[in-house]
Amino acid sequence: MKQRAFDREQLYLRLPVQLQHAACSVEGLRAHNRRFGGDFPALLADAEERSGWTAEQIAEYRDRRLRAFVRSAAASTPYYRRLFADLGLDPASISGLEALSQLPILTKDTVQAHYPELISSNFQPAELIPVHTSGTTGGGLRFATTRRAHQEQWAVWWRYRRWHGITQDTWCAYFGGRSVVPLTQQRPPYWRYNVPGRQILFSGYHMAPDTLDAYIAELRCRRPPWLHGYPSLLALLAAHILDCSLELGYQVRWVTIGAENLLPQQAALIERAFGVWPRQHYGMAEAVANISECPLGKLHVDEDFAAVEFLPNPEGPGCRIIGTGFTNPAVPFLRYEIQDLATVDDDGCPCGRPGRIVAHIDGRHEDYVVLANGSRVGRMDHIFKDLVRIREAxxxxxxxxxxxxxxxxxxxxxQHDEQLLRQETARRVGTEMVVLIEYVDVLPRSKAGKLRFVISELDAGKLDRITL
Structure with missing residues (x-):
């Protein structure tokens, strides 16, 4: 399966540019139908209605769904059936968020070791959608979800976007980690179009001092009102605009970010360049937590999407985020260790939306990888998403x-896994990058217990040095 996926991408990268535009639109249509077809409109309407509920109503809804989810997990998966038996625990005793502490924490290593036992017997393989992620430690994880769970996650994400006035027909300039432009391409266009998805997909692998003027020119030409992507990439673009005293020639209405920590200096830089403060949400492929920024700038836990616990961090400040999603009964994760930290704000928010408030999230904090031509590449985790025999990297x-x-x-x-690692690395940073693989028993953590995924000893690669 992996080899076929790899060959398909290589075929795409060999196509002429116009056919690559068409291929992106075909894939965009497929993704659009999967995300927004079927029950999505009703799921979005229900999610938006819950934005007006009281904290008590939301808590009752969360706990009711949690109870049903736990019962289903215990009845339909060998792993949880055995776990509850070993603990001498009745699944009905998990009556709500507070009762989850009776269960052990689930780690990515446990999921990897026992994955076949975590699959519910209530679903046939044809009903499931494959998901893969690397998380914050570089270790790959593959699992399955349902179409409805996939759509429910997108409904919560679009609820957040609609809070800010973004609609699904809004054109978006996307700056992320997708390999849409061949690394060997040395002239514009460094972007491809996804027409059904209303996206201009800008390459995150060609952003160098001598190429960014072309990115700006495309923005001026197409004038997308919405910019979305990794803050590390948007900050590079913003720095170029400011350092070169450039003008976009139109007013960007929204900047939204995800997948990485938004640092204060990045947010300030983005606001100066684009005239709008970036908004953020926090989520993950495992769908065990979601946190969304409201129009007043407060981060709300989406309590109607998952049961989220904030546990003390024995390594330092902040709280460990432990999540129990209740949208994916096909592969249930109860008390999943996300390996991110959060600071909880007890003051609440006057916007009226429910959900506990988070002051700060300590998730991904990665430096750039600098290519030989000066391009800076952020968010390197795509290399590891399918490499499931890597614990950490x-x-x-x-x-x-x-x-x-x-x-x-x-x-x-x-050795086959090492070969795949080298292939995936070459796809992201090119064959000219010199790559040394070093095998270790353990990787160092920060004082807070976090693993830094990319560490640069170059001034040009440091995340806090975001001027060109």
Missing amino acids: QIVQREPGAMTIRVVPRAGYT
């Missing part, structure tokens, strides 16, 4: 055009 860079990947392998890791 870390990228260290000491000179442009070369990097070291430190790998903590899982049991069963072979």
Whole structure:
């Protein structure tokens, strides 16, 4: 399966530019139908109605769904059936959020080791959608979800966007990690069009001092009102605009970010360049937590989407985020360790929307990888999403055009896995990048217990140095 997916991408990258535009639109239509067809309109309407509920109504709704979800997990999966039996615990005793503490925390390693036992017997393979993610530690994870769960997650995400006035027919300039432009391409266009999805997909792998003028020119030409993507990439674009005293020639209405921490200096830079403060939401492929920023700038826990616990962090400040999603009964995750930290704000929010308030999220904090041509690439986790026999990984860079990947392998890791790692790395940063793979037993953590995924010893690669 992996080889077929790899070959399909290689075929795409060999197509002429116009056919790549068409391929992006075909894939965009497929994704649009999967996300927004079927029950999505009703799920979105229900989610928006719950924005006006009281905290008590939301808590009752959350706990009711949680109770049903736990019962289903215990009845239909071998893993949870055995767990409740070993604990001598009646699934009905999990009556709500507070009662979840009776269960052990679920880690990514446990999911990897027991995945077949976590699959519910209530679903046939044809009913499931494959999902893959790397998380914050670089280890790949693959699992399945249902079409309805997928749409419910997108409904919550679009509820947040609609809070800010964004609609589904709004054109968006997307700056992310998708490999839509061949790394060998050395002239514009460094973007491709997804017409059904109303997206201009800008390459995150060609952003260098001598190419960013072309990015600005495309924005001026198309005038998309909405910019969305990784803050590390949007900050690079903003820095170029400010350093070169450029004008976009139109007013951007929205900037939204995701997938990485939004640093204060990035937010300030983006606001100066585009004239609008960036909005953020926090979510993950595992769908065990979601946190959305309201129009007043407060981060609300989406209590109607998952049961989220904030536990003390024994390594330092902040709270560990532990999530129990109740939207994906096909592969239930109860008390899943996300490996991110949050600071909880007890003051609440006057906007009237329900949900506990989070003051700060300590998630991804990654430096850039600097290519030999000066391009800076952020968010390197795509390399590891399908490499399930890597427990953890870390990228260290000491000179442009070369990097070291430190790998903590899982049991069963072979030379074939290393070959796949090199292939995936070449797809993201090119074959000219010199890559050294170093195998270690453990990777160092910060004082707060966090693993930094990309560490640059270059001034040009440091995340807090975001001027060009």
